[in-house]
Amino acid sequence: MDGGELAAHRIARIETRTVTSHYPRIVGKNARRGVHGPGPQSQVRIITTDRGAVGWGLSAGPDGALPALVGRRINDLFEPAVGVIDTAALPLDFPLHDLAARILGVPVYRMLGAAGPTSFPCYDGAIYMDDILPEDAPRGCDVILENCAADWALGYRAFKLKIGRGHQWMPPEEGLRRDIAVTRLVRERYPASLLLVDGNDGFTCDQFLRYLDAVADCSLYWIEEPFPEARQDLQRLREFLAARSPQTLLADGEASPDIPHLIALAREGLVDVLLMDIVGLGFTAWRRWMPTFAEIGVRTAPHTWGVPVKTFYAAQLGAGLGNVLILEGIPCVAGDLDGSAYHLAEGVLHVPDAPGFAVTLRDQ
Numbered sequence: 119m120d121g122g123e124l125a126a127h128r129i130a131r132i133e134t135r136t137v138t139s140h141y142p143r144i145v146g147k148n149a150r151r152g153v154h155g156p157g158p159q160s161q162v163r164i165i166t167t168d169r170g171a172v173g174w175g176l177s178a179g180p181d182g183a184l185p186a187l188v189g190r191r192i193n194d195l196f197e198p199a200v201g202v203i204d205t206a207a208l209p210l211d212f213p214l215h216d217l218a219a220r221i222l223g224v225p226v227y228r229m230l231g232a233a234g235p236t237s238f239p240c241y242d243g244a245i246y247m248d249d250i251l252p253e254d255a256p257r258g259c260d261v262i263l264e265n266c267a268a269d270w271a272l273g274y275r276a277f278k279l280k281i282g283r284g285h286q287w288m289p290p291e292e293g294l295r296r297d298i299a300v301t302r303l304v305r306e307r308y309p310a311s312l313l314l315v316d317g318n319d320g321f322t323c324d325q326f327l328r329y330l331d332a333v334a335d336c337s338l339y340w341i342e343e344p345f346p347e348a349r350q351d352l353q354r355l356r357e358f359l360a361a362r363s364p365q366t367l368l369a370d371g372e373a374s375p376d377i378p379h380l381i382a383l384a385r386e387g388l389v390d391v392l393l394m395d396i397v398g399l400g401f402t403a404w405r406r407w408m409p410t411f412a413e414i415g416v417r418t419a420p421h422t423w424g425v426p427v428k429t430f431y432a433a434q435l436g437a438g439l440g441n442v443l444i445l446e447g448i449p450c451v452a453g454d455l456d457g458s459a460y461h462l463a464e465g466v467l468h469v470p471d472a473p474g475f476a477v478t479l480r481d482q
C-alpha cells in the first residue's frame with residue numbers, strides 16, 4: 119500500500135485529552151501490586167490534518183517536541199509499510215497509525231498486510247486476587263467464581279488467574295494453598311475452558327514447582343511469568359512440564375523485557391509466547407520485531423492490561439501480521455471509548471472491517 123495520499127495532509131492540530139474506562143467491578147491485587155481499581159484514566163492524542171482527517175490513540179508523556187510537528191506532512195512522519203519513521207513523532211505511534219489508515223480508508227490491519235486472521239481467542243484478564251479483599255473481611259474463593267461467571271456472561275470463555283498470594287499478601291504456605299485451591303476450583307467449574315495462570319514473577323522456582331505439582335492435572339494452557347526469566351530456572355520448569363503437562367505453554371516478556379535475551383531463550387525452547395506490552399514496546403516496534411519472532415517460531419500475545427483499547431490494538435497487529443496466538447481481554451462496561459465495532463462472542467473477538475483502529479472517542 120503506497121502512502122501517496124498521506125502527502126496531501128499536514129498536521130493542523132494535536133490535542134491532548136484524558137479518557138476514562140470502567141471495569142465492571144473494582145479489580146484487586148496481583149502478586150506484586152495492590153488494588154487496581156475501578157478502571158484507568160488514559161492520555162490520548164487526537165491529530166487533525168489541514169484537510170480535516172482525524173486520527174487518535176493512546177499517547178503518553180508530556181507535549182515536549184510535539185508542537186513542532188504541526189505543519190509537517192504525514193508522509194514525512196509515517197510510512198504505511200513501516201509505521202513511524204521520525205523518532206520525534208514516536209509518541210504519536212497509535213494516533214498516526216489510526217490517522218493514516220483512516221486517510222487510506224482501510225482498517226489498520228489491512229495497512230499492515232492482512233496476513234493474519236480477523237478473529238482471535240480472547241481470554242479474560244481480570245481474575246485478580248479478590249478472594250483476599252477486603253482486608254478486614256476477605257470474601258474467600260467464592261468471589262473468584264462469581265467474577266468468572268460475570269465475565270462469562272460478557273462473552274469470555276477462557277480465564278487467566280493471578281497467583282502468587284504468598285509473595286507478600288499471605289504467609290507463603292497459606293498463599294500457596296490458596297493459589298492451588300483457586301486453580302482447582304476454576305478448573306472444576308469450567309472443565310472445557312482455557313486456563314492461564316500469571317505469577318507476576320512472584321515465586322521462586324522451587325515454590326512454583328510445588329504449585330505446579332499440585333495442579334499438573336489441570337491442563338493449564340499457559341504459565342505466565344512465574345519467576346524472573348533465568349535460564350536455569352526455565353530449564354527446570356520445562357523439564358517438569360515435559361514430564362507432567364507437556365501441552366502447557368511458557369509465556370514471558372511482560373515485565374522489563376530484554377528482547378535479545380528473550381529471543382535467545384525462545385531459540386532454546388524455553389519461552390513459547392512473548393508478552394511485551396502493545397503500548398510499552400510500541401506499535402511500530404512490534405511491526406519491526408514480528409518477522410524475527412515468526413522466523414524463530416515464537417508466538418506472541420501482546421500484554422494489554424488494563425486499558426480496553428489496547429486489546430483492539432493487539433487484535434489489529436495480529437490480523438495484520440499474523441503470529442498473535444491469543445488476546446488478553448479487559449472487561450469494560452462503559453467509558454469515553456466506544457469499541458463496540460469489535461464483537462466478543464463465545465470467547466472469540468472479531469475484528470471489524472472499518473477504517474483505522476475502529477474505536478471512537480465519545481464526546482466528553
Ligand SMILES: [Mg+2]
Pocket residue numbers: 316318342343372
Ligand atoms: Mg502478566
